[in-house]
Amino acid sequence: MRFDELAIKKSPFVFIKLLVFIEFLFALTPFMVAALINARRAYEDTALARTVSYDLLSAIALTTILVLVLIAVFITWYVPTYLVSPDRVLLRRGGLFSDRKLADTQQIASMHVRQGWLARRLNYGSLELVEQDGTRGVLRNIPSPTETAEQIEALIDRTLELPAASPPLRTPQELIAAGEGQFVEFKSSLMWDYRQRRANKDLYEPVMKNVVGFLNTRGGTVLIGVDDEGAVLGLEPDYGVMKKNDKDGFENVFNMAFGSMIGLEFSRYVE
Incomplete structure (x- = not known):
């Protein structure tokens, strides 16, 4: 990474929002399953029920699934990185996914901050980049999007633009x-x-x-x-x-x- 390249991660508040949603969903899952099918009675009719109780097996299964889901959510939040250089703006997705170019930095004509009610108070949001030809790219759920816009603006050589007036x-x-x-x-x-x-x-x-x-x-x-x-x-x-x-x-x-x-x-x- 060069000294004039910005590396921007997604806001941790996005991860927290996902955690709250997942915890709420998993808290309701046992009741939803019980309402749809009589899982306990079906399990107690099996031979395995004499070795492992339904409650223990349910706890193990739900905990395992929850851990796997949390790991997947953490990876999808932590790994993606926005890289901003004087040449271009990239989304580095990591793993098997290739980098995706969002914009040519020197072609950016305007930037627009998108923030909801909660995002404004927690100081995160999305930053839309609009190139001179109308092409758009978005840095989603980043911390301090207004400050990021100022940092990107500092990388743009406006003397290259025509007309300069x-x-x-x-x-x-x-x-x-x-x-x-x-x-x-x-x-x-x-x-x-x-x-x-x-x-x-x-x-x-x-x-x-x-x-x-x-x-x-x-x-x-x-x-x-x-x-x-x-x-x-x-x-x-x-x-x-x-x-x-x-x-x-x-x-x-x-x-x-x-x-x-x-x-x-x-x-x-x-x-």
Whole structure:
């Protein structure tokens, strides 16, 4: 491994989640078997029952199966490794499986962090890599995906990209007229859920994902209050569910979401 190559393992919280699921499943297995078939009576009719009791045999069988399953789960969690170099991003699966290329590092145009509710609090998630031709690769269930995106960004030589210029400055009207693109994303709202007709803080996430995507590339503009078709919806629905129903209140909510999901230390890069 070279000094400029990153080796990334999956988050241990993924393994813990699998352990909890397996333990729960095996705790229910004896009851499920007993409900489906009368295994005890069938076993006690055999000659082996005079030597080994049903309870002992069941305990041995379930323990053996559980140990084998745990070993298999541990291997599938521990062995795969994501290798990131200035040339490419690989998934090393080990054993009989060959390495799989996820992306050419220098062709990565943007990166997007995917995190659920629990993953955000335990600081793990998946990182989607999008190449300039639209090809996508995903680093799944890795620790600190936002920090990993920053490390990958540091390996990319952006001077190789064409065009090298930043996105041109345009008025909101011009941006809306041009539609969504490489440097522009529309979001209907920050926290007002048009479908459920109520405030929904889960809507922070898609907005912040777009912000992170632009932070990881050459920048861009997220227009909040505009739907996917370019229709202007305005910020009044968001204002209506905020403690302070004005621009300052909106900025306070945005900054709070930005700080908790991305980090206030990156706020200097956002206008």
